[in-house]
Amino acid sequence: MNLVDYAEINRLNWDERAPAHARSPGYHVARFVEDPAFLSYVVQFDAPRLGDIAGLRGVHLQCHIGTDTISLARLGARMTGLDFSPAALAEGRRLAALVGAEVDFVEAEVYDAVSALGAGRFDLVYTGVGALGWLPDIRRWAQTVADLLRPGGRLFIREAHPMMWSIDEERSDDVLAVDYPYFETPEPLVFEDDGTYVETGTVFENTTTHSWNHGLGETVGAVLEAGLELTALEEHRSVPWEGLPGHMVRDDHWEWHLKERPERVPLTYTLQARKTTR
Secondary structure: HHHHHHHHHHHHHHHHHHHHHHHHHHOHHHHHHHHOOOOOHHHHHHHHHHHHOOOOOEEEEEOOHHHHHHHHHOOOOEEEEEOEEEEEEEHHHHHHHHHOOOOEEEOOOOHHHHHHHHOOEEEEEEEEOOHHOOOOOOHHHHHHHHHHEEEEEEEEEEEEEEHHHHHOOOOOOOOOEOOOOOOOOOOOOOEEOOOOOOOOOOOOOOOOOOHHHHHHHHHHHHHHHHHHHEEEEEOOOOEEEOOOOOEEEEEEOOOOEEEOOHHHHHHHHEEEEOOOOH
C-alpha cells in the first residue's frame, strides 16, 4: 500500500465532515461563543489530570476543528493546533476569531510536524481522543512527539482503548466479541461509512477511511523507545462518543458508558510521559 494514498483518502473524509461537525450540537460551538469560560467536554475530562498548564507552550496534534485546542488556550496555554485537513483548520480559525482565542493553526501531516513547527519548541504535546487510529506507525508518531518536546516537556494523550477498537460494533446482542485486530497491522482496516460520530443531517459522499489499531503495550513501548519517561497510565470506562452503538448510555458530561456490566472492558485510556533531561 502506498502510504500517501491513506492520507489523501482520509483527508477527503475529514474535509467533508469538518463543516458538518462545526454545525453539529455535538461540538458545542455555540457554547464557546456564548460562554468565555466554557471548555470542551473532552478537556473538562482531561483537566484534573492535566493540572496547571498556564504559560506552557503547547501543540495539539490532529486538532480537527480546534474546540479542544481553544479549550486548552482558555486554561492558559499558548496553543498551536496542527491538522492535515484545510477544511477543519478553516473551522478552527473561524471559531478562534469568534471567541478571541490566540491560537495558531498549522496545516501539516502529523509525521511532518517537526518540519512544520520546529524541534524542541514545546512544553506540552496534547493529542485528543480518536486520533492515533488514523496513523499507520505508532513508533514514528512517538518519535515525532519526542522531537517536538523540549527537555522536561510532557506528552498528554487520552485515546480510545485498543480493546474497544477490536470489538465488533455491529452486534445487536449483549456479547462484546473481538473481531478487529488489537495490534498494529501492516495494512489498514478499510471501512465504508456515510455517517459520522456526531449528530448531523449532512449526507456525505466521501465514505472510505483507512485506519489502524495500536495495542496499549505497543503505544507505551513506542513512547519509551522514543526517550520519554512514562509518568501516568490510567484506563477509563467511558468514551466521548457512542463507540459501541446500542450498548451504551450517555451521562451529563457527554461521556458514553456500557449499559450492562461496564467493568468488562476499558473504553479509553490516559497516558502521560515526560521527555527526560539526560
